[in-house]
Amino acid sequence: MFHAGRTMFKMPPVVSHILVLVLFSAFCAALTDTCGQTDNLPDPSKQCCGIDLSDDHRETSGDAALNQFPWLALIEHSAGRITCTGVLISSRHVLTAAQCLYHAPKNVRLGEFNKTNSGPDCLHINGKKKCTGGALTIPIGSVIAHPEFARPNFHGHDIAIIKLAERVPYNEFIRPICLPSSDITALPPDGLRLINAGWGSGPKSTHEDDVVKHYVELPYVPLKRCQEIYRSKLNQLASKIGDTHICAGGEKDLDSCRGDGGGPLMSEQNGRYSLEGIVSFGPVPCGREGVPSVYTRVYSYLPWIQSVTTS
Structure with missing residues (x-):
C-alpha cells in the first residue's frame, strides 16, 4: 500500500510481485558491489552486516527461516563431525569459542539449514517453494585463540578467531553479522x-x-x-x-x-x-x-x- 496525502493506492498483485523481485535484485547487486569479499570487518553503519532477508515471520523461539541468521557457521572436525558453532564476521573470519579448538577443526560450513542434508534445503512458505543453494564448506587456514585463554579452565577469555583458507562470497544465505558498536550492558533497555x-x-x-x-x-x-x-x-x-x-x-x-x-x-x-x-x-x-x-x-x-x- 502506498500513501499520497489521504489517497490510498493498492498496487496490482503482478506489479507488486515484480517490484519485490526488482528490489531484491537491486539489494543483492548492491550487496555484491559494496560488500564484496574482504578481510575487513564490515562497518555497522552500512548495509553489509547484521541483516537477514527473512520474511517468514515466526514465533520468538523455534525453527529459523531458511535465510535467517545467515552468519551462522558449523565447525567441522575430522570425518565431518560437528561439535561447535561459529559466527561469520567478515568474508575471511569466523568468531567462535576458544574451547572449540580442542579437537583441531578442519572446515567451516556456511549457508546451512539442515545439517544432515548434503544438497539444497527447501521449505514451502506461503504456498511457495523456497530453496537454498546448498551449504558451502571452506577449509580452515589458521586458528587463533585469545592469548589469555587457558585449558582446562575455559571460563575466561573463551574466544577465538578462525581464518578461512579463502574468502567466502556473500549472498542471501551467507553474510556477516555486525560487531557491537556500543556496550549494550552499560544502559540496557528495560525488558531486554x-x-x-x-x-x-x-x-x-x-x-x-x-x-x-x-x-x-x-x-x-x-x-x-x-x-x-x-x-x-x-x-x-x-x-x-x-x-x-x-x-x-x-x-x-x-x-x-x-x-x-x-x-x-x-x-x-x-x-x-x-x-x-x-x-x-x-x-x-x-x-x-x-x-x-x-x-x-x-x-x-x-x-x-x-x-x-x-x-
Missing part, C-alpha cells in the same frame, strides 16, 4: 531480550529437533545478578564470571545448550543484528529455571578482534 541461534540440542529436544537451524529468545541478566545466582546455586563457577562476560536466560527449558558452544548471543534493533556474546558455559543440564547461561562478551574483545583480523 537477546537471541541465541544454532543447531545445538535444546533441553527437551530430540535428534530430529537438532538437525535444522533454530533459535531462542532469552532475557538479559545483569552481571551482578548473574554472579549472585551462580554463587547461590553453582558456587564452584561463581568466581569465573567477570566483566568480560554477559549473561542471558534462566527461563525453564529455554537456553543455549550442548552443540551451541561458540555460537552467537545477538541483539536486534530495527532489523539489524549485533553480536553481543559467544556461548561459553552454563548450568548442566541446560534450561534450568532461574539460572542463566554465561557468554563471552564480544564488546570487551573488540581491540583484540581488530588486531587479529588486520594482521
Whole structure:
C-alpha cells in the first residue's frame, strides 16, 4: 500500500510481485558491489552486516527461516563431525569459542539449514517453494585463540578467531553479522531480550529437533545478578564470571545448550543484528529455571578482534 496525502493506492498483485523481485535484485547487486569479499570487518553503519532477508515471520523461539541468521557457521572436525558453532564476521573470519579448538577443526560450513542434508534445503512458505543453494564448506587456514585463554579452565577469555583458507562470497544465505558498536550492558533497555541461534540440542529436544537451524529468545541478566545466582546455586563457577562476560536466560527449558558452544548471543534493533556474546558455559543440564547461561562478551574483545583480523 502506498500513501499520497489521504489517497490510498493498492498496487496490482503482478506489479507488486515484480517490484519485490526488482528490489531484491537491486539489494543483492548492491550487496555484491559494496560488500564484496574482504578481510575487513564490515562497518555497522552500512548495509553489509547484521541483516537477514527473512520474511517468514515466526514465533520468538523455534525453527529459523531458511535465510535467517545467515552468519551462522558449523565447525567441522575430522570425518565431518560437528561439535561447535561459529559466527561469520567478515568474508575471511569466523568468531567462535576458544574451547572449540580442542579437537583441531578442519572446515567451516556456511549457508546451512539442515545439517544432515548434503544438497539444497527447501521449505514451502506461503504456498511457495523456497530453496537454498546448498551449504558451502571452506577449509580452515589458521586458528587463533585469545592469548589469555587457558585449558582446562575455559571460563575466561573463551574466544577465538578462525581464518578461512579463502574468502567466502556473500549472498542471501551467507553474510556477516555486525560487531557491537556500543556496550549494550552499560544502559540496557528495560525488558531486554537477546537471541541465541544454532543447531545445538535444546533441553527437551530430540535428534530430529537438532538437525535444522533454530533459535531462542532469552532475557538479559545483569552481571551482578548473574554472579549472585551462580554463587547461590553453582558456587564452584561463581568466581569465573567477570566483566568480560554477559549473561542471558534462566527461563525453564529455554537456553543455549550442548552443540551451541561458540555460537552467537545477538541483539536486534530495527532489523539489524549485533553480536553481543559467544556461548561459553552454563548450568548442566541446560534450561534450568532461574539460572542463566554465561557468554563471552564480544564488546570487551573488540581491540583484540581488530588486531587479529588486520594482521
